Amino acid sequence: MAIVELENVKKVYTLGKAEVHALRGVTFAIDKGDFASIVGPSGSGKSTILNLIGCIDQPTEGVVRIDGTITEGLKDKGLTTLRHETLGFIFQSFNLIPVLNVYENIEFPLLLGKNRPSKKEIKEWIEFLVEAVGLADHMHHKSNELSGGQRQRVAIARALATKPEIVLADEPTANLDSKTGQSIIELMKKMNAELNTTFIFSTHDRTIMEIADHVIQLLDGLVVEDSKTGAKAGNLL
Amino acid sequence: MFLTMKVAFRNISRQKKRSFLLAGAIAFGMLVITLINALTGGVVGNIRDNFSHALGGHVFIMGREWTDAGQMIMKIRPDGRLDRLLEENAAQIEGFTRRSQAMPSLIFGSKQTMHLLYGVDFEEEDKLLGSLAVTEGSLNEVLTQDDVIILPQPVAERLGVLVGETLLIRLETLTGQQNVGEVKVAALIEDQEQLGLSASYISRSYLNALLGMDPHEYQLLNMFVTDLDGVEIFARTFREALRNPDEQEEVEAEAEPEVSVTVGGMPIDPLPQQEEVTRWEGTRYQVMNINQIMEAVELVVGVLNRVGLVIFLILLVVTMVGITNTFRMMMIERTKEIGTMRAFGMHQKQVKHIFLWEAVFLGLLGCLAGLVLSAVVTLVVGSIRFNAAPSMQFFLDDGRISFALSLPETILNTALVVFTSLIAAYWPARAAAKLSPMKALSSHT
Incomplete structure (x- = not known):
């Protein structure tokens, strides 16, 4: 069952008087529980797709459907609620909130919504997540007291805090050494398997692509290969 | 949140x-x-x-009455109502003083000036002595002698009089006769004219004698209250209790009395010139409080x-x-x-x-x-x-x-x-x- 669907999505940015066609008619679907990778060279439209799926940007044309909801026409409030309830984010540069410690960073998304779990439930769930990402000893450390790999682990736990259907990761290993990057990907894969959360990440890293069970290759704003459907627009990578 | x-x-x-x-x-x-x-x-x-010490209290009561000759004079005679009120409100009264006052001419040599003069029972008013800023002389003499005066420095300068010298006090008695007294300057004090308070002080019995009043009479009853925040209510209690029935109608038509705090600097309301004078029997009291002066x-x-x-x-x-x-x-x-x-x-x-x-x-x-x-x-x-x-x-x-x-x-x-x-x-x-x-x-x- 598709949890993310893009139908003929186009995205045009205006830079001064020039128009940049970031996406030129992208169509694909990602099923629930997929560990999907969007790959392609710089400027191919990976981040734009993640922004559209993450509801932090809107397409110029086409339909983006997240867990059955079409994002077009949703106001800021609706998009924010959709993000909070359905999506989690992992960023290339971790983006932890510096004034909060590990526990508080993970707790942060849980405190934003209206239907909050009880304090006890929150505590138990965060302790589970912290344990799962291997940071039980660093619960009360601030982000500047952690290494890059540890920060990204916190970011993974935070992305999973609200038990989202989808976690989006924009080049999650780009700022990490290969060994740490590998361990992060393995952790994501583990969480994907354990929680049946859909992971969608953009990457350049071939080794990471190999772990993915669904790879979408982009070039110049178009899908050139979708491993699930077998669709190919040519051997471009 | x-x-x-x-x-x-x-x-x-x-x-x-x-x-x-x-x-x-x-x-x-x-x-x-x-x-x-x-x-x-x-x-x-x-x-x-300091004002309340200088004026001798927080609440001031003045008495006015008509003489047989048709003159209005300021005088408080022994009055059961007043005594009863003082007794009833004793818990709220820290202390009270009785003063006389006049606006005499002070004469020294060829110079003279008019100035407010309080007749004070200095033994009763130890707070007053404590609040006066003496520039020359001593206040000790006023406790032992009646015919000595405490003068503000600028008044002494105007007259050219020094501590220890004698000056004349010329005033009208309550019934309108001229009277003269001779007093020695005991001390000079700092003047507070800029704040509307400038007065000389003398023994009350001496001033009473000059004014033609009995020693037990006075013109102002000043009270220190225990709770200054409640001074307005306290004053109102006295004002209403001391009001004669015939006064009621007149008072209702009048606004709260306005106090001028200028040269006289005293919380008195001498008969306003525009007031239509209607004679009354007995004593009428006017009650004011420190807040009106502090305005x-x-x-x-x-x-x-x-x-x-x-x-x-x-x-x-x-x-x-x-x-x-x-x-x-x-x-x-x-x-x-x-x-x-x-x-x-x-x-x-x-x-x-x-x-x-x-x-x-x-x-x-x-x-x-x-x-x-x-x-x-x-x-x-x-x-x-x-x-x-x-x-x-x-x-x-x-x-x-x-x-x-x-x-x-x-x-x-x-x-x-x-x-x-x-x-x-x-x-x-x-x-x-x-x-x-x-x-x-x-x-x-």
Whole structure:
């Protein structure tokens, strides 16, 4: 069952008087529980797709459907609620909130919504997540007291805090050494398997692509290969 | 709300130096206004105390009656109603004095001047002696001799009289005859004419004799009350209880008596010229209180407070500009963070609240620091005993500057600071809330 669907999505940015066609008619679907990778060279439209799926940007044309909801026409409030309830984010540069410690960073998304779990439930769930990402000893450390790999682990736990259907990761290993990057990907894969959360990440890293069970290759704003459907627009990578 | 408050509070400690400077600017403004308010409050209290000692009380009762010859005179005779009232309200009366008064000509050689003269029972009024700022001579003599006078320095200078010399007092008796007395100058005191209080003092029995009154009669009954806050109610109790039935209708038509605190400086209301004089039987009483006399002083103090407020507002505006700029800078610095929070589902309103809470905390921290600094300054300055000019002693409490801070004023100033901080932070907060999550996340800050 598709949890993310893009139908003929186009995205045009205006830079001064020039128009940049970031996406030129992208169509694909990602099923629930997929560990999907969007790959392609710089400027191919990976981040734009993640922004559209993450509801932090809107397409110029086409339909983006997240867990059955079409994002077009949703106001800021609706998009924010959709993000909070359905999506989690992992960023290339971790983006932890510096004034909060590990526990508080993970707790942060849980405190934003209206239907909050009880304090006890929150505590138990965060302790589970912290344990799962291997940071039980660093619960009360601030982000500047952690290494890059540890920060990204916190970011993974935070992305999973609200038990989202989808976690989006924009080049999650780009700022990490290969060994740490590998361990992060393995952790994501583990969480994907354990929680049946859909992971969608953009990457350049071939080794990471190999772990993915669904790879979408982009070039110049178009899908050139979708491993699930077998669709190919040519051997471009 | 708790989350936004928590993040805001932590953000304050993020850039310690910057927060310290901003809160410091607010604290300075708060220090200035608090000190001005506390100082004026203390000065008012001291003037009120010194006034009440000089005038012999907080509540003043005067008696007026008509003579057989058709003259209205000021006199209080023994009166059961008054005695009963004093007895009934004894718990609220700290002490009372009975004075006579006149506006005689003081003559020395070829010079003369008219000046208010109080006839005082000096043994009864030890507080008065304590409040007078003596510039020359001694007050000891007035306790042992009747025919000695305490003169304000400027009056002595006008007359050219020195301590120990004798001058003449010429006045009209209550019934209109001319009378003359001879008194020796015992002491010169600092004049308070600029505050509407300038009087000479003499023994009441001596003045009574000159005025043609019996020694047990007097013209003013002055009372010190135990609770100064309730002085208005206390005065009203006496006013209403001493009102004759025939007075009722006339009084209802009259407004509260206005007191002129100028040269006479006395809480008296001599028969107004425009008043249509209707004779009455017996004694009519007029009751006034210190607040009516303090109005003039409080007017001056009010101006001082307003000047302080203007300085405070100018400082606030300067601080406001600082806060706005700092918050704009903060917004730019935290763009990516704002994007992250928005990505995770933080609503625009919540982002705005983080910034606004920061402004509130900064304002409150600044106020708190300002108040603590003010407390330190007032404690230090208040403990110093100044050897100030005698005229300044009227503003001091036993040579010390007193500070009295009113809680409502402090709350009002704090609210003003917090409100101004909120206004200053509002536009950067709004801009932060309106940031597009995508643009914020792609920012390099």
